[in-house]
Amino acid sequence: MNTNALLICGAAMLAGCASTAPSPEVKSQLAPTGELRVAVLTSNPIIHRTTPALGRELAAHAGVPAKLIDYGAVNKLMEDATKGAWDVAVVAIDPERRALVDFAPAHLVADGFLTVLVPPGSSARRMADIDQPGMRVAAVRGAATQMVLSRTLKNATVLAAENEDAAFASMKEGKAQGYAQNRFILRARAATLPGARLLEDSFAGLHLAFALPRNRPAAARAVAQFVEKAKADGTVQRVIQDAGLRGEVNVARPEQESPYKGM
Template sequence: MAGCAGRLTAPSPSIKAELAPRGELRAALFTGNPVIASKNRETGELSGTAFMLGRALAADAGVGFAPIEYTTIARLMDDAKTGAWDVAVLAIDPARRAVIDYAPPYVVVDITYLVRPGSPIASVAEADRPGVRVTAARGAATALMLQRTLKNAQLTPADSEPAAFELIREGKADAYAQNRFMLLGLADRLPGARVLDDRLDVVQLALALPKGRPTALAYVTTWMAQARRSGLVQRAIDAAGLRGVQAAPAAR
């Protein structure tokens, strides 16, 4: 199985034991966000940037690759506390740093709103007004962001990304916050729904490890820099068909 195809030195036994304590790299793949990972409904096959990078990391580290699918980010974060997985792709958010540590980001994505059919909302600013019902998946970086920044609108968290979309479809929410790539796909499924032109924020995605694995984190940080230089990150973005999604600038 091909790895990063760079010149990264293989990890020492102690680093390998910290990175993959059970002898295989258990990669948490959140399939609720196609920028992170996806699952083919017919074949069950997993794909996406998290899958491709996790598989390459395992190959370069000389350990097996064991993907674990998660359909909600809240469950994934709960499992981080118990050591149920070894690496994941997550949006960088300060509220998560008590539980996980991040390598440098590899992707940046625009966050904006999908507004329900018939909504007069034309900008991000107009979505933060009294009486506006904003939704996001519970535990998602967008929900954490809105908890800190909304001043007037009502935040109504949903149990999952599909549940948040259903609130829009059923007219029980006015605006749904997520990355632009994902929302454009959802808008195609709901006539009259619109993705706003401006953006709420920019979110960075990065490989994340459970808290307390410093030598493994250092290895993954170095590995990610090589993955960027070798073109692996861009190939993962291209393979996932993520139009408009950009590789994060190299860390300085």
């Protein structure tokens, strides 16, 4: 049985297991150091505002203390998935990441949330205007925006940058004709550059989920069960509201939990 099937089975067993204390096997896989090390991507406001609360809830559910570990760049966070540096993280689901991590069902979703910021004076209005030969769009190396854009663009190319500041600078300096990220981040960046604006359409939605290092099947099942319970009992919705993100993201519905089925 593959990991996705295990996650689905684990979620289906929720009603009979929600009040059961985690087994020693689950604890040893989920928190091998005795505490749940939660990687928090601080460069993404949505992840930064919601992961600490959900990570602490997951730790309490498992009966272990939580330890938050901040990461300023997603590429470093993903690299550390193979080094035993953290136990769970929240990142955007992408098939390219499945070589490094297993995903629980998505708990947060934002339809049409990934788009492009263009500089002052740009005539581009829609993605089709930016996807032209010779055009370049800056995105952070290893970020979901970079991976999705690389699969989406037909004519333009992706200019990979090391972090969000570098990607934004590439656009401002004319090295790229656009900067790709989620609308939340891009609106904040646009406010610092008069005349910059977001394209009218988008190139993808955003599906955020807990990720775990590969080969921890008992932990993966436990996290899937926790996510389903947290969505059903209002925990995820409360975290969204407490983070001031109501209207930006929503609780993922069952049909939105795995956007890349079969990939």
